[in-house]
Amino acid sequence: MIGKLNHVAIAVPDLEAAAKTYRETLGAKVSAPQPIPAHGVTVVFVELANTKVELLHPLGDKSTIQGFLDKNPSGGIHHICYEVKDILAAREQLKAAGARVLGDGEPKIGAHGNPVLFLHPKDFFGALVELEQA
Amino acid sequence: MIGKLNHVAIAVPDLEAAAKTYRETLGAKVSAPQPIPAHGVTVVFVELANTKVELLHPLGDKSTIQGFLDKNPSGGIHHICYEVKDILAAREQLKAAGARVLGDGEPKIGAHGNPVLFLHPKDFFGALVELEQA
Numbered sequence: 001m002i003g004k005l006n007h008v009a010i011a012v013p014d015l016e017a018a019a020k021t022y023r024e025t026l027g028a029k030v031s032a033p034q035p036i037p038a039h040g041v042t043v044v045f046v047e048l049a050n051t052k053v054e055l056l057h058p059l060g061d062k063s064t065i066q067g068f069l070d071k072n073p074s075g076g077i078h079h080i081c082y083e084v085k086d087i088l089a090a091r092e093q094l095k096a097a098g099a100r101v102l103g104d105g106e107p108k109i110g111a112h113g114n115p116v117l118f119l120h121p122k123d124f125f126g127a128l129v130e131l132e133q134a
Numbered sequence: 135m136i137g138k139l140n141h142v143a144i145a146v147p148d149l150e151a152a153a154k155t156y157r158e159t160l161g162a163k164v165s166a167p168q169p170i171p172a173h174g175v176t177v178v179f180v181e182l183a184n185t186k187v188e189l190l191h192p193l194g195d196k197s198t199i200q201g202f203l204d205k206n207p208s209g210g211i212h213h214i215c216y217e218v219k220d221i222l223a224a225r226e227q228l229k230a231a232g233a234r235v236l237g238d239g240e241p242k243i244g245a246h247g248n249p250v251l252f253l254h255p256k257d258f259f260g261a262l263v264e265l266e267q268a
Binding site: 001002003004005008010011012013014017018021024025026027028048049050051053055072074075076077079080082093094097099121122123124125126127 | 135136137138139142144145146147148151152155158159160161162182183184185187189206208209210211213214216227228231233255256257258259260261
């Protein structure tokens with residue numbers, strides 16, 4: 001069912017510093033910060049040869065990223081996103097297997113304009129899994 | 135400097151269950167468990183279309199993965215591995231930028247037979263970063 005690894009997301013307490021580290025210290029191609037109010041994040045995209053890393057920073061009062069940073073003040077790897085061809089078919093298959101979909105279970109439009117869902121970390125060995133239709 | 139995302143590693147408390155979840159629930163191609171005593175882990179490789187996920191379980195008494203699982207009993211995303219062309223050149227560049235290399239600073243042979251180094255999570259916003267010469 002899952003296809004490519006779409007991205008790995010890292011929550012960071014200082015987006016400018018993190019973008020600089022990835023650009024200058026690690027020598028990667030790094031985007032300008034992009035606010036995504038609907039998801040409560042500002043994102044910097046790190047373009048790698050085969051996939052992306054997304055540096056996430058809280059935006060607004062209701063950001064779920066803030067809760068993560070409260071528990072992990074230095075930041076940390078927040079989630080991993082796999083691509084699926086058909087997100088509704090994937091959701092039904094996962095629910096039939098007993099996996100829990102977060103929120104109201106309906107796909108939202110994600111940072112790349114595609115439908116996404118998040119799966120419960122307890123069902124995936126502590127890793128928060130995002131599925132993106134792509 | 136960094137090239138492809140080589141893999142994302144997820145530490146899991148039950149390797150058989152995690153392999154089954156990735157194979158059956160997520161429909162991915164999953165290897166047989168491979169013990170790597172030199173790194174204190176048994177690994178299951180999840181082959182995605184553009185990269186790999188590695189499911190890690192402690193092997194032996196001195197596994198650093200055990201410490202991670204003691205803190206995160208359900209498991210969790212453990213590290214992210216970027217490829218570099220020349221690991222010694224990368225190390226010197228990183229040290230010059232103030233990043234700390236873990237252990238004695240000398241590359242070890244990693245799970246894929248290539249030289250690897252680990253970088254201090256505090257220098258990379260809470261994310262443990264592995265570099266692999268590939």
